[in-house]
Amino acid sequence: MxxxxxxxxxxxxxxxxxxxxxxxxxxxxxxxxxxxxxxxxxxxxxxxxxxxxHIDRADLPLVDYWHQWCTTYKIGKRAVATEYFYPIIETTLKDYFGDTPLGKITPLKWQAFLNDYGDTHARSTSSKVNGYIRAMVRTAINEQTLHTDFTFDAEISGERGVDEADKYLQLDQFAELVNLAHETADFNHLATVAVYVGAESGMRVAEVLGLTWDCVDFEANTLTINKSWDYIHHTGFKPTKNESSNRTVEVLPAVTDLLRQVKVQQAAWMLKTGQRDKHNCVFYSKYSQVLTGAACNKALKNMETKIGIPNDDQITFHGLRHTHVSYLLSEGIDIYYISKRLGHAGIQITMSTYSHLLDAQKSKQASKAMVALDKLAR
Missing domain, CATH: 3.30.160 (Double Stranded RNA Binding Domain)
Structure with a gap:
């Protein structure tokens, strides 16, 4: 009434x-x-x-609505690393908007927030925050708490930085790194083994660390990726990034030969020390735990320094994945095969991520096409 x-x-x-x-x-x-x-x-x-x-809910402070939304729809349903970001966003919203009601957040106010946030954060982080809030707003619209999307058409700001897919070694550096890793890798230098496996397979570091001995086929020379290892929050095994990440990757006999050697060395160490690994992990080290991502990156950095790569040009373990792709593309390997090898959900993801590398191959492919077409004229 x-x-x-x-x-x-x-x-x-x-x-x-x-x-x-x-x-x-x-x-x-x-x-x-x-x-x-x-x-x-x-x-x-x-x-x-x-x-x-539910127009009454529009009077809730933005930060309170965010908290309720996360608790209802997200907490306990997402990866630990993703859920770690939710309270960070909550603190950010509280600091900037205070108790401003959800219904009072206009596109102008939201854009001002993004502009301010972008002054101190990377563009990718600003985009992630905007994406999370947009998902929340869609829920608010669906329950008729809001009737317009204040994140619509928002402009993302912030430093672009170097795109992850642009961080890769030159091919001569890659060859030198792979050779060094193979020469020095053994059970006592298990992080070096991880670097070698990552370089040769294009696997993510969590996938490498998640390998168990039953995943290694010494006869077929393949590695099966069906789980990964949570080296950040130390919760043990976790699912792969997505369903398409579950795959089997072909590797050289040199890779499985090295892993066979590591298995023998690991078994001898366990027999000597009485240690056991209930998970049967390939990268269970002499420190009685599975390797960490930090240990793998440290080993990689030491090798990069040893072969003379300047600090500014050095890559992380994830850069090995991009370098692996760069090398395969330079050798004319089909992009569809590469996509499957990486565990991408579709070829469009691979083409989008590595468009700059594909462009670099365009002139080479154009020359090959002209040679092929010239044969028809003879």
Whole structure:
């Protein structure tokens, strides 16, 4: 039921209603030039309420709505690394918006926040924050708490930095690194073994560390990726990045020969020390634990320094994956095969991620095409 009151030169309405739990709410709005305009606005709200709108939730502070949304839809349903980011966003929203109600966040206010946030954060991080809030807003629109998307068409700012897929070694550096890794890798230098396996397979570091001995086929020279290792939060095995990441990768006999040697050395160490690994992990080290990502990156950095790669040009373990792709593309390997080898969900992801490398091969492929077409004219 709505009531109306003239205040000064304008009109105000007030409506009241009960929610599903029987709690009574009121909402008022003023500044209407005529009573008729106030009546129309009140009627619109009453219609929305009759159709299940939760306009009362728009009065919740943005940070409180975010907390409720995360708790209801996200916590316990996502990877640990993803859930780690939610409270960080909550603190950021609290610091910037305070107790500003969700319904008072306009596109202009949100853009101002993104501009400010981008001054101190990478563009990729700003984009991630905007994406999470956009998902929350869509829920708010679906439950009729909001009726417009204040994140729509927002411009992302922040430092671009170097794209991950641009971080790869030159091919002569890659060859030197692979040879050094193979020469020095053994059970006592297990992180070097991980670097060698990553370079030869294009696997992510979590996939390499998640290998168990039953994943290694010494006869077929293949590695089966069906899980990964949580080296960040130390929760043990976790699923691969996505379903398509479950795959079998062909490797050289040199890779499986090295792993066979490591298995013998690991077994001898376990026999001597009485240690056991219930998970049967390939990269269970002499420190009685599975290697960490930090240990693998440290080994990689030491090798890069040893072969003379300047600090600014050095890559992380993930850069080995991109270098692996760069080398295969330079050798004319089919992009569809590379996509499957990497465990991408589709070839478009591979083409998008490595478009700069594909462009670099364009002139070479064009020359080969012209030679092929020239044969037809003879």
């Amino acid at each position: 709505a009531s109306y009151e003239k205040r000064g030169t304008g009109w105000q309405f007030r409506i009241s209603w009960q929610d599903e739990q029987g709690k009574r709410h009121t909402k008022s709005n003023g500044g209407f030039r005529t009573k008729k305009l106030a009546e129309n606005a009140a009627h619109d709200l009453e219609v929305k309420l009759a159709h299940g709108s």
